Amino acid sequence: MIKWGLVLAVIMMITGTINTISAKFADISKSYGADKCESFKRTFYHPFFQAILMFIGESGCLAVYHLTVFIAKRKGEEPQVAGEGFKPYFLVIPALCDLTATSMLYLGLSLTYASVAQMMRGAVIIFTGLLARVALKQKFERHNILGMFIIVIGLVYVGCSQTLPFSGDSENSGTSNSDARSPLVGSVMILAAQLIVACQMITEQKFISQYDVPPLQVVGWEGTWGLIASLILNLVFYFIPQFKSQIKSVLDDFNKDTSINMTDPNCNATLIKGVLNHLENPIDGLLQVVHSPQLIIASFGLILSIAVFNWSGVSVTSYLNATSRMIIDSLRTILVWAFGLSIGWESKNPGRIGFELAGFVLLLLGTFIYKDIIVAPTLLKLEQWWLTRGRDGKEGLIVPDEAGSASLGTSIQARR
Secondary structure (H helix, E strand, C coil), X not given: CHHHHHHHHHHHHHHHHHHHHHHHHHHCCEECCCCCCCCCCEECCCHHHHHHHHHHHHHHHHXXXXXXXXXXXXXXXXXXXXXXXXXHHHHHHHHHHHHHHHHHHHHHHCCCCHHXXXXXXXXXXXXXXXXXXXHCCCCCCHXXXXXXXXXXXXXXXXXXXXXXXXXXXXXXXXXXXXXHCCHHHHHHXXXXXXXXXXXXXXXXXXXXHHHCCCHHHHHXXXXXXXXXXXXXXXXXXXXXXXXXXHHHHHHHHHHHCCCCCCCCCCCCHHHHHHHHCCCCCHHHHHHHHHCCHHHHHHHHHHHHHHHHHHHHHHHHHHHCCHHHHHHHHHHHHHHHHHHHHHHCCCCCCHHHHHHHHXXXXXXXXXXXXXXXXXXXXXXXXXXXXXXXXXXXXXXXXXXXXXXXXXXXXHHHHHHC
């Protein structure tokens, strides 16, 4: 059982890493789309279209859920189903929160570094804790407050790594400025997205606890409602003009590119402007994907990884516990960061790396303290040492007898 849980943990970490990398890989890939100008490859910029891809993956969890119910019935076992009174439309609000947060996350990811985006997601603990205090009347323990305080300091360090000037920036800026066009704006958007995620988690907790809904069913229905909503949103955004700054940026690249085949009637600035002048153009996004092997790989990576990531995350919670799932999700930042550094996505400036590393350590430490992974075990060892000091003429930590261990465990649990 534990071995299978560890296998699931590895799967969760790998697929979570692939998900973040796939989204960033798409953001820096170039292709031609609805303009049909094959000699002009422009950066893929379709955050709301990417949300559709993610919800396709999430909605697949509903099929997995029904498959598990079918298998359980074939084996003569009692399948896990939602409690009486649950209706799928109860999850519309969490799905809308998911859609909003996902769109903001992908938009922010297109503006900043992948590792920074992953670190900034640690702010969800603060927002979730505060909302749980207000909406669910949950009380804060001392370790919760300390953990949140350390997380805030960690976020400040990560933020400073994006805003403070460091010597040698021009020599250590990575492969391209397009990898992080506006790190500060991107980080702020990701922080704001975590507030929406916290609202989603609080709403989910209410329905899951009230109706005992299987997690896979929750993810599947949220993916289904989110897919419907994102399709409608993309249609609405098609009729809303794009920001002029975004259009100007692409047209500037078009005018500077000397390799464009100007004899091609499709390679016309007016035609390209018409394609771009939509807040979201899902047709252009789809065509850019079709015309680029890199974007095809990134898109399938995004869809498959989010589905497997959600499945493995739910399974880790079942085989191990929710705390293990949280730790794994935090540790995948290391893989994202290492990958980004190895291929030049991240700034290689030692000063920035130092600030990011300090911020990451503080975020991880704050998360552990908030979840009581450090405080209670440390107190337990101190109590064991204090109550057993001097036994057999020795001082130090001595494992107590069975009765002592039970009483100490009870006292620690009482404080949790």
